[in-house]
Structures are given as C-alpha cells and as structure tokens.
Amino acid sequence: MSKSGIKKRGGVVHQFIIVDPNLCTGCETCESVCSFVHDGEFNPINTRIHRVRIEPILNVALACQKCDDAPCVRSCPEKALEQDKQTGSIIVDDDKCNGCAFCIRACDFGVLSLHIQSQKALICDLCETMKDDYIDPERGERYPACIDVCPKEAISLKDVEQIGEEKRIDAVKRLFGDILKETEA
Amino acid sequence: MSKTKEIPIPDKILGYSQVRLDVDLTDGKISKSTLSNEFCRDWIGGYGFAAKILWDECPAGVDPLSPENVFLYAHGPFPATILPTSSKYGVFAKSPLTGMFGMAISSGSVGAQARRAGINMIVFKGKASELSYMVVDDDDYYIVPCPDLAGKGCWDTEEHIREEFQDQRLAVMSIGPAGERMSRMGCITNDRNRQAGRTGMGAVMGSKNLKAICFRGTKGVKVANPVEFYKLARKLIKVANGPATAKYRDLGTPSGITSYNKLGMFPIFNHREGTWEKIDDGTFTGDTLNNDWVVKKVACSQCSIACDHIAKIPKTHPHWPNLYASIDVELCYGFGTATGNSDWPTIFKCVQLCDDLGIDAISGGVSAAMACELYDLGLITKKDLGYELPFGSTVNLVKFTEEMILGKGFAGEIFGDGTKQAGIRLEEKGIKNASYYGMQIKGLELPAFDLHGMNSFAVGESVSIRGACHLRNGAYGLDAKGTFDRFSYDKPLERGKAIKELEDIYAIIDSYIVCKFTRGIYENDAEMAKVFELVTGIPVTDKFIQKRGDAIVNLSKCFNIREGWTRDDDHPPERFFKESHTRGPAKGVVLKEDGYQQLLSGYYEARGWDIKTGIPTDETLKSLGLDFVIGKLKPAGGKK
Numbered sequence: 001m002s003k004s005g006i007k008k009r010g011g012v013v014h015q016f017i018i019v020d021p022n023l024c025t026g027c028e029t030c031e032s033v034c035s036f037v038h039d040g041e042f043n044p045i046n047t048r049i050h051r052v053r054i055e056p057i058l059n060v061a062l063a064c065q066k067c068d069d070a071p072c073v074r075s076c077p078e079k080a081l082e083q084d085k086q087t088g089s090i091i092v093d094d095d096k097c098n099g100c101a102f103c104i105r106a107c108d109f110g111v112l113s114l115h116i117q118s119q120k121a122l123i124c125d126l127c128e129t130m131k132d133d134y135i136d137p138e139r140g141e142r143y144p145a146c147i148d149v150c151p152k153e154a155i156s157l158k159d160v161e162q163i164g165e166e167k168r169i170d171a172v173k174r175l176f177g178d179i180l181k182e183t184e185a
Numbered sequence: 186m187s188k189t190k191e192i193p194i195p196d197k198i199l200g201y202s203q204v205r206l207d208v209d210l211t212d213g214k215i216s217k218s219t220l221s222n223e224f225c226r227d228w229i230g231g232y233g234f235a236a237k238i239l240w241d242e243c244p245a246g247v248d249p250l251s252p253e254n255v256f257l258y259a260h261g262p263f264p265a266t267i268l269p270t271s272s273k274y275g276v277f278a279k280s281p282l283t284g285m286f287g288m289a290i291s292s293g294s295v296g297a298q299a300r301r302a303g304i305n306m307i308v309f310k311g312k313a314s315e316l317s318y319m320v321v322d323d324d325d326y327y328i329v330p331c332p333d334l335a336g337k338g339c340w341d342t343e344e345h346i347r348e349e350f351q352d353q354r355l356a357v358m359s360i361g362p363a364g365e366r367m368s369r370m371g372c373i374t375n376d377r378n379r380q381a382g383r384t385g386m387g388a389v390m391g392s393k394n395l396k397a398i399c400f401r402g403t404k405g406v407k408v409a410n411p412v413e414f415y416k417l418a419r420k421l422i423k424v425a426n427g428p429a430t431a432k433y434r435d436l437g438t439p440s441g442i443t444s445y446n447k448l449g450m451f452p453i454f455n456h457r458e459g460t461w462e463k464i465d466d467g468t469f470t471g472d473t474l475n476n477d478w479v480v481k482k483v484a485c486s487q488c489s490i491a492c493d494h495i496a497k498i499p500k501t502h503p504h505w506p507n508l509y510a511s512i513d514v515e516l517c518y519g520f521g522t523a524t525g526n527s528d529w530p531t532i533f534k535c536v537q538l539c540d541d542l543g544i545d546a547i548s549g550g551v552s553a554a555m556a557c558e559l560y561d562l563g564l565i566t567k568k569d570l571g572y573e574l575p576f577g578s579t580v581n582l583v584k585f586t587e588e589m590i591l592g593k594g595f596a597g598e599i600f601g602d603g604t605k606q607a608g609i610r611l612e613e614k615g616i617k618n619a620s621y622y623g624m625q626i627k628g629l630e631l632p633a634f635d636l637h638g639m640n641s642f643a644v645g646e647s648v649s650i651r652g653a654c655h656l657r658n659g660a661y662g663l664d665a666k667g668t669f670d671r672f673s674y675d676k677p678l679e680r681g682k683a684i685k686e687l688e689d690i691y692a693i694i695d696s697y698i699v700c701k702f703t704r705g706i707y708e709n710d711a712e713m714a715k716v717f718e719l720v721t722g723i724p725v726t727d728k729f730i731q732k733r734g735d736a737i738v739n740l741s742k743c744f745n746i747r748e749g750w751t752r753d754d755d756h757p758p759e760r761f762f763k764e765s766h767t768r769g770p771a772k773g774v775v776l777k778e779d780g781y782q783q784l785l786s787g788y789y790e791a792r793g794w795d796i797k798t799g800i801p802t803d804e805t806l807k808s809l810g811l812d813f814v815i816g817k818l819k820p821a822g823g824k825k
Contacts, residue, residue: 046405056481
C-alpha cells in the first residue's frame with residue numbers, strides 16, 4: 001500500500017481506517033462486505049471492521065489503528081502476529097495462531113476478533129488479503145472494500161498527518177471564522 | 186402451478202435458508218421442516234409465503250385473538266446480503282383490527298440476524314401457559330417463560346433480554362403492555378425505533394402470551410453468483426444514495442408535509458381539511474422539523490438510505506426533557522396535523538409512548554384525532570375524559586395517548602382498540618353516528634393522505650388487502666403526479682390497470698422483502714428479477730415476478746373473501762363523500778358515489794374479478810395457478 005503521494009513517517013506509512021460518527025448511520029454494510037471479500041460469504045461476525053451502536057444516536061465503526069509497538073503483537077504467546085514495517089499493518093500467521101484470544105484482550109480498541117470457523121485472529125489489513133474476484137475492475141488493485149461500499153462515505157483511509165491537518169483546519173474555522181467571513185465577503 | 190413451469194429450478198437454491206419452524210406454544214413443541222424449492226420460487230418470500238400459509242393453515246372464521254389463529258414470521262431470500270434495505274421481515278396473521286389478512290413489515294437487524302441463524306419462516310400456533318419469549322440462537326430454539334417482563338415496555342424488554350444474553354446485537358422483536366392486553370392496535374417493536382405496526386400483529390402475539398422473539402445467527406450467507414451480485418449490489422448501493430431516494434434521506438418523509446399541503450391532500454383536523462396555515466407559513470414543515478429538532482439519521486442493517494430521523498427534546502423542556510423519538514411523516518400527521526397540534530415535543534412524546542408501550546402510531550394518532558373531533562363537536566366531553574381535548578391539545582394529548590395505549594380511563598375504554606371499535610362503543614353508549622368520525626377502511630386507520638380529490642387513490646387505498654394503506658399499491662402517485670385527472674372519474678379500466686400493475690410489483694417488494702423506498706433504484710422490473718436470480722440461482726424474469734405478484738394479491742384477497750369480505754368493504758370513509766374542504770386545491774370537492782363505484786369496477790375488471798361482486802373469477806384463478814381456491818370462497822362469516 002506504499003503509493004505515490006502518501007507520506008511516510010520514518011519509512012512507515014501510517015494509514016488506517018477512520019470512520020466519521022457524524023456520517024455513519026450504523027448500517028453494517030462495511031461489516032458484511034468485509035467478510036464477503038475475504039471469505040466469499042456475508043457474515044459480519046467475521047468482519048475486520050466493527051460497527052458500534054450506542055442508543056439512541058451514536059453510530060461508528062472501528063478497525064485496526066496500527067499502534068506503534070502494537071500491544072496485540074506483544075501479547076501473542078505464539079508470536080503469530082507481526083507488524084509490517086512498511087505499512088504498519090498487523091499480519092496474522094494462521095499456522096501459528098491457536099485462537100487463544102490474548103490479542104483481543106490486549107487491544108485497547110476491541111478491533112480484533114476470531115474467525116467463527118477457523119478460530120484464527122482477524123484484523124484489518126486494508127484488504128491486502130481480499131479475494132481477487134472482488135477487486136474493483138476500474139480500480140484494478142486491492143483497496144479497502146468497506147470504503148468503496150460505505151453508502152455515506154463515512155469511511156476513509158488516512159494517515160496521522162492528514163487527520164491532524166483536518167482537525168486543525170476545523171478548529172481554525174471555528175476559532176477564527178470571523179476573519180474567514182471577511183475574506184469571503 | 187402449470188403457468189410457472191417454464192422457470193427451471195436448480196437442484197440447490199441459495200439466499201433462502203428454506204428452514205421452517207413450527208412452534209406450538211400450547212405444548213411447547215418446536216419442529217423443523219424444509220420449504221421446497223418450488224414453494225420458494227412461486228411464493229418468493231414474506232408476503233407471498235404468508236398468502237399461501239394463511240390460506241392453507243389459518244382456520245376459516247377463526248377468532249384472531251384465539252390460540253387457533255396462525256402467527257407467521259417470514260422473510261425472503263435477501264436478508265444478510267448487502268442488497269440495500271434487505272434486512273426486512275414480515276409478520277402475518279388474521280388481523281384483530283380488520284378481521285382480514287393481517288400483515289406488517291419491519292426492518293432493523295431482525296431479518297439479517299434471523300437469516301444468519303438459518304431461519305426462513307416461523308409458524309406459531311397455540312398459546313403459552315405464561316408470558317414467554319422465543320429464542321432462535323443459531324440452531325438452538327427454545328421458549329423462555331418471562332413473567333418478570335409483564336407490563337414492561339418494548340425498549341426495556343429489548344434491553345433486558347440483550348443484557349441477559351450479554352449481546353447488544355441480539356435482535357429482539359417484542360410487544361409492550363398494549364400488545365399484552367391485546368389492544369387491536371398492538372404493534373411489535375424491534376431495534377427500539379422499528380415497528381411492525383399495522384393491523385394489530387402485537388395483539389396476536391399478546392393473545393399467544395408471546396412477549397418477544399429473539400434472533401442471533403453466526404452462519405455466513407452465500408449467494409448463487411457472488412461476483413455478479415457484488416457488482417450489481419455495489420451499483421444499487423450507490424444509486425440508493427442518489428437522487429432516487431433523496432427525499433427519504435434528507436428531510437425524510439416529512440418533506441411530504443409541504444408538497445402534499447400544496448396539493449390539498451395533507452389531512453388536517455381529522456381530514457376536515459387538506460391544507461393548513463401552519464404549513465403554509467412554514468411553522469409545521471419537514472424543514473422546521475429537521476432544522477430545529479432532528480439530531481441524527483440512523484439506518485437499519487444493510488440500508489444505504491438511513492431514513493430513521495431521530496428527534497431530540499432538549500433537556501430544558503418542562504415536560505419531557507431529553508427525550509429521543511424516531512419521527513416520520515405519518516406521525517407528523519397522526520399526532521400533528523390530524524389532531525391540530527403543531528407542538529413538536531408533544532408529537533415526539535406521543536410517538537415515544539406508542540413505540541415503547543407498543544401500539545401502531547398511525548392507528549394511535551388517527552384514534553386520537555377522532556377523539557379530538559368528537560370533543561370539538563361536544564359528542565365526548567371533559568366529564569367523560571377527565572380533561573379537555575380540543576384540537577391542538579399538547580399535554581392533554583399525551584395524557585390521552587398514554588391512557589389509550591394502556592387501556593386506562595375513558596380514553597382507554599373507548600379508543601384503546603382503534604377507531605372502528607371506538608365508533609361501535611360510542612354508538613352503544615347512545616352517541617349516534619360516532620363511527621362517521623373514525624377515519625378507517627376495513628378497520629385500519631388511514632395513513633397521511635386525504636382522499637378529497639384523490640380519485641385514483643380513493644380506489645387504491647380502499648382495495649388494499651390489509652385495510653387503509655398507501656403501501657399496497659402507492660396509487661396516490663397516480664393522482665399526485667397527474668397520471669390521471671384526480672378530480673374526474675374517467676378511464677376506469679385504465680386507472681384500474683395502473684393500480685393493478687403497481688399492486689403486483691408492490692406485492693413482490695413485500696415478498697422479497699425490501700423497502701418501498703428502494704422502488705426507484707432499480708432500472709426496471711427486469712433488474713429486480715435479475716437480483717433475485719443472482720442471489721437464488723432461479724432464473725426468473727420480469728414477467729414471472731409480475732405474475733407471481735398478481736397471484737399473491739389474488740390469494741390474500743381470497744383469504745379476505747373467505748373471512749366474509751364484500752364489495753362494501755372496499756369503500757372510503759363517508760366523510761369524503763359528504764364534507765369538502767373549505768380551503769386549498771380540493772376546496773368544495775367531494776367524492777361522488779357513482780363515480781367512485783365506476784372506478785372500483787374498473788379496478789375489478791383490470792384484475793379479472795367479477796365487476797359486480799369483486800370476487801376473482803374461476804378463469805382468473807386458474808390462469809394464476811390458484812385452482813386450489815376454487816369452490817372454497819364461501820364466506821366463513823368470521824369478520825371479528
């Protein structure tokens with residue numbers, strides 16, 4: 001996933017899935033499609049992105065945040081998890097994973113789970129392991145399917161610099177809106 | 186089924202789980218059987234399955250609130266896939282509100298969870314010895330007595346059972362105290378804000394001591410042609426978030442308040458008027474609702490539209506601080522314009538009471554509007570109610586609504602089972618002609634459309650199988666869009682054909698089951714047929730699904746005939762023939778009886794039904810493969 005125009009931090013691309021709770025409606029389409037492009041069947045229990053709904057109005061989804069020195073990797077007694085140095089993604093070695101779920105306990109965001117059939121750890125790898133059949137022909141390469149299907153465009157792939165920059169622009173608009181209005185007028 | 190043989194069936198069909206559960210609540214026995222490939226092809230899903238099962242298994246003339254009534258849960262082949270709005274389910278029974286074919290459709294997470302659990306249909310019969318709920322947890326099916334849940338609202342019930350399972354995503358469809366006391370308006374609530382509201386299906390659950398049904402499933406769902414389905418579904422998801430559904434997403438259905446007011450067809454003061462100065466001047470519109478009150482739009486599972494508009498009453502409000510309610514146009518009508526009330530928090534509170542305590546908020550609102558008008562006319566008084574209830578009431582409207590739902594006081598005693606019963610009860614008390622003010626057809630309260638100068642829709646709404654309803658054929662569009670002259674009675678056969686065509690495809694939408702809001706996302710019926718083929722592997726065509734829609738409408742109509750339906754039942758309330766609006770585009774207009782009857786006959790003719798009696802001819806029944814009905818249409822005299 002190391003593409004031109006994407007900023008590296010010390011040689012690492014630190015991009016991950018971000019969901020905007022203002023746009024997310026909680027429709028679960030991301031979960032269904034996540035399981036589908038990996039397994040060929042719709043089963044949100046095998047998703048790598050997780051919708052959370054807290055009544056009455058909070059809806060959002062979470063996926064791997066690609067923590068530095070990731071607790072899930074450190075916690076695995078079988079050394080089945082490894083962090084890709086280039087992309088920051090966590091790679092699960094299914095031959096080593098024994099389904100002990102220590103990684104799930106270690107993760108502060110609750111974004112790991114065990115595949116209901118194989119009992120191997122599941123974690124978002126930005127669709128690096130999606131099936132060839134479901135690659136968007138127009139795009140011609142692997143890309144997070146949840147972003148492609150989200151009806152509200154609530155999901156995006158961002159790096160920490162982008163997130164900070166967007167937040168700063170929002171804050172400045174809020175804080176210095178008067179000056180902005182003058183320039184518009 | 187000779188006419189459908191040309192559609193071949195593969196050995197293995199997908200989408201459907203084909204699992205039917207039979208639950209006898211009396212002895213607690215649960216058995217499992219398989220729905221045949223042919224049954225799935227010919228009856229499609231939800232509504233279609235129910236038409237066949239209720240015809241075959243619901244005893245003619247049964248008392249709807251007796252253990253002998255059949256209560257059916259069903260969905261089609263699509264839940265748990267990413268087809269937009271596919272997580273829908275239907276509930277069906279003989280209706281205690283109409284005495285005819287009862288059906289209500291809801292959404293949320295239920296359809297998807299039930300499908301992943303591997304269920305396609307559940308047929309409930311009998312009555313549990315104590316209040317109980319049914320659990321479908323993958324392949325574990327069991328019934329849990331729950332006397333401690335008696336009297337609890339739907340929201341509490343859902344939360345309580347989810348806590349018990351320690352699973353916030355358990356799908357729970359439940360009834361509130363209204364369903365438990367068998368209010369004929371009793372609804373079923375799931376996912377807090379989704380209701381299978383109409384025709385009293387909650388009362389049927391209550392009559393069986395069935396407080397809730399819960400689903401949890403961990404099975405994956407495969408489709409027949411995954412690559413092509415994924416492609417088409419992605420396209421449909423995008424289209425379903427485009428212009429075709431904008432009105433449902435942005436302002437939501439309340440956008441209709443302004444547009445229908447312009448046409449003089451938004452019901453005001455219990456249908457006395459079709460326009461209102463508070464809509465004209467922008468006080469009471471979808472824009473106001475959204476700008477001032479709506480805080481979030483929420484979606485059902487697998488829905489790209491997200492029509493659920495959540496409104497919030499601020500914490501500073503003197504009566505109902507911090508209250509959240511799910512709002513759509515029907516509720517702006519029932520508890521708003523029809524009761525002459527423009528106070529938004531009052532509407533939200535009434536809606537919250539209906540959803541939580543468990544009655545259909547349309548029927549509830551229209552019943553409240555009837556009470557307001559009777560109060561206005563002095564036919565019921567403060568002495569009866571214990572409080573005043575003029576049009577425009579706020580706190581008292583809430584009080585009335587709560588009593589009506591819980592069956593308490595005069596409000597509950599008279600209005601607690603809907604407008605038809607209220608009319609009968611008041612007339613028994615000597616209030617002559619009280620029924621005139623109950624705005625219902627076949628016992629089901631009218632949705633948010635006035636019928637003055639809505640000549641095509643007057644027929645469309647009246648012929649609806651389940652009673653007054655805009656969702657059986659959507660014929661209001663024929664008037665609103667000007668397909669026909671809405672004030673005249675010309676072209677009866679053409680209008681009839683147009684209504685029939687809509688009704689047939691709506692029957693398929695209700696069988697698939699997907700949301701009516703996605704009607705516009707398909708290029709045509711052929712694309713609707715295509716998506717069925719890609720999921721199930723059954724190569725159906727547009728012609729085939731249209732014909733099956735026709736058969737489904739006919740069979741459910743036959744159910745009604747067997748229960749005692751006559752032509753007189755397909756008739757709008759008298760008000761539309763006798764009183765006209767005093768303002769707006771339909772000012773001075775009333776429906777004309779002979780004109781209406783001509784249009785009705787035109788519809789019967791288009792359907793291949795006897796134009797005098799409205800009963801399907803043997804020829805029509807044979808052409809639809811419904812030979813098994815012939816000779817069995819004698820009314821059982823059961824309209825209870």
